[in-house]
Amino acid sequence: MRPSRIDGPAGGASAPSLALRLAAPPPENLRDASAVAELFIGVFRRDLLAFFPLTCVDPCQNPTSSIPYSGSGPDFHLIDGEDATDLCITMFGARYRLRLRNGLPFSARDRRLIRAIGAVLSLRYHHAFLISNTERLELYRGGSEDHYVAAYIEPTDYEAPATRPSRIASAIQTLRTAALSTYENHRVSTGALLVGPIDDPGHPSYPTSLDALPYGVQLTALKSIHRLCDGERTLFQVDRSGRLAGIIDVKRFAAEVPGPDRPEVPCARAYQAHARATRVGGHVCVVLSPNQEIKLFAGGTQAFAFAHGCWRLLDPQAKFAVWQRAVVSPDLAWTLFQAALNLAEARQGALFVVLDDPVAAFGKLISPSDRLSDEVSSGPPIALAPRDPLAKRALHYLARGRNALELDPAVLESLASLDGALATDHDGRLLAFGAILRHDPSELPAFSAAEGARTTAALTASRHGPVLKVSEDGTVSCFLGGIRAWDL
Numbered sequence: 001m002r003p004s005r006i007d008g009p010a011g012g013a014s015a016p017s018l019a020l021r022l023a024a025p026p027p028e029n030l031r032d033a034s035a036v037a038e039l040f041i042g043v044f045r046r047d048l049l050a051f052f053p054l055t056c057v058d059p060c061q062n063p064t065s066s067i068p069y070s071g072s073g074p075d076f077h078l079i080d081g082e083d084a085t086d087l088c089i090t091m092f093g094a095r096y097r098l099r100l101r102n103g104l105p106f107s108a109r110d111r112r113l114i115r116a117i118g119a120v121l122s123l124r125y126h127h128a129f130l131i132s133n134t135e136r137l138e139l140y141r142g143g144s145e146d147h148y149v150a151a152y153i154e155p156t157d158y159e160a161p162a163t164r165p166s167r168i169a170s171a172i173q174t175l176r177t178a179a180l181s182t183y184e185n186h187r188v189s190t191g192a193l194l195v196g197p198i199d200d201p202g203h204p205s206y207p208t209s210l211d212a213l214p215y216g217v218q219l220t221a222l223k224s225i226h227r228l229c230d231g232e233r234t235l236f237q238v239d240r241s242g243r244l245a246g247i248i249d250v251k252r253f254a255a256e257v258p259g260p261d262r263p264e265v266p267c268a269r270a271y272q273a274h275a276r277a278t279r280v281g282g283h284v285c286v287v288l289s290p291n292q293e294i295k296l297f298a299g300g301t302q303a304f305a306f307a308h309g310c311w312r313l314l315d316p317q318a319k320f321a322v323w324q325r326a327v328v329s330p331d332l333a334w335t336l337f338q339a340a341l342n343l344a345e346a347r348q349g350a351l352f353v354v355l356d357d358p359v360a361a362f363g364k365l366i367s368p369s370d371r372l373s374d375e376v377s378s379g380p381p382i383a384l385a386p387r388d389p390l391a392k393r394a395l396h397y398l399a400r401g402r403n404a405l406e407l408d409p410a411v412l413e414s415l416a417s418l419d420g421a422l423a424t425d426h427d428g429r430l431l432a433f434g435a436i437l438r439h440d441p442s443e444l445p446a447f448s449a450a451e452g453a454r455t456t457a458a459l460t461a462s463r464h465g466p467v468l469k470v471s472e473d474g475t476v477s478c479f480l481g482g483i484r485a486w487d488l
Contacts, residue, residue: 036129037092040074040121044091047117047144051313052110054102060088060095069093073125076118078111087111089118109315116151119158120144126160138165142173145311149296149304152313153284167194167242168284170216172296172306175288177217183226189290191231191274193248194238196282202256203281205239212243219244231287232270250285253277265301265316266338268345269409275301291347291474307474319486323478326466327354331405332428339413340468340476350413350470351421351437351454353461358425361464366423370435372396404428416470421461437461459484 045057067077067090079088079095087098087106098114100106106114124139139147150168151158157166171192178188192215195205215238219225229236229247239245254273257280267275274285279300287295294306305312320337327333336352343350355361362371373396404412405428416422418434425431439460455477458469462479469477478485 054100058097074122076122120147146172171286177220188226189231191287192236194284198282200281208239208245215244268341340470343470344474348417349472350416352468353423354465356465366435370432402430
């Protein structure tokens with residue numbers, strides 16, 4: 001069997017992407033132009049699936065397009081229709097239909113990322129075949145996804161006239177290289193705040209020193225630089241030309257940003273200042289966390305995360321809105337979402353359940369012995385045995401009559417981190433913590449057999465109310481009505 005080409009579509013010669021054929025002839029001035037065009041279309045499909053695994057890319061039955069083909073390069077266009085569940089793109093004069101297999105629509109941020117992928121591939125094509133200079137060789141350095149993320153945040157860096165390398169892509173590649181290093185037997189954590197293109201009244205810009213170094217991969221050769229910035233408290237400041245201008249205290253920088261102290265969308269406690277620092281001015285913050293995860297903040301929130309070998313478009317605004325609608329109470333939704341993000345950053349698993357009908361849930365989903373009773377017992381049990389149900393109930397008095405909205409965040413997170421689920425009603429009253437959830441295997445979908453115990457419990461519990469599941473790998477998932485609504 002012939003191995004797959006590393007520069008072609010994923011899946012080898014039998015991959016469906018090879019069936020995508022051109023509906024219009026490519027430029028005649030290129031040798032093997034059809035093969036080159038099909039290669040670029042295959043790469044587009046492969047990289048699109050890296051961000052959106054459920055996407056189907058199919059040639060349109062009617063290949064004619066309202067946008068005439070220029071006859072030069074990919075000439076990529078994303079065509080927004082009335083129905084966001086069906087999008088169309090044109091490349092090399094051919095028209096293709098994009099849709100998600102789960103039937104959900106593409107969000108505005110999804111469409112923006114698709115445009116970014118098309119823009120990067122188009123610019124690569126032009127510099128490889130149509131422009132005879134080496135100014136943008138950095139387009140072929142690092143991972144392709146790094147450039148897609150950079151083009152999403154700063155599209156102008158990937159428009160055809162642009163000749164300056166992207167600061168964001170360079171910063172990401174710098175953090176990737178730093179992640180391969182250690183300093184005094186510890187993994188490196190670092191980060192940078194890239195000054196935005198808009199003047200920020202709260203942070204006047206000062207001229208960068210004439211001997212300032214570019215913020216790039218070359219800096220990682222200086223071992224001592226890893227001691228200067230830890231990524232959590234301090235960040236390197238990168239000016240608009242991509243040079244290392246200074247070091248900032250991120251909390252102090254964020255404190256001078258106008259606006260409410262509480263963010264509109266929750267963010268992990270350790271990085272709330274990073275998100276706030278990007279609220280105005282178009283600033284961008286990239287961080288290599290102690291967990292060796294690359295985080296990118298823009299527009300006042302965390303926009304992307306690189307973990308487990310791939311980039312993810314997070315879109316926390318849309319996902320928090322889904323959770324908030326299900327919980328109904330804005331304050332409770334915010335409190336539980338914030339606690340879930342904090343636990344995810346600490347790599348601690350948890351399960352939050354908001355019961356629609358607590359009376360019906362106890363006995364069917366949650367054992368009555370796990371319920372926080374309002375009755376005060378006559379005293380602690382005489383003896384506690386490991387398997388004795390009273391052993392767990394002996395601690396119930398610590399949370400009896402409490403409300404999740406009134407608890408200190410650290411206390412709520414401690415209760416949620418115990419094995420089992422933390423359950424509340426829609427008013428936030430604590431009903432159980434450390435509760436082992438019951439489930440009927442016949443009610444679960446077939447694929448759940450391959451899932452872990454916490455996911456199985458989340459699927460079951462979501463039939464009784466909205467659920468947030470926190471995995472120890474740092475992923476937060478929402479379950480509604482027996483299905484997984486989203487991952488963050």
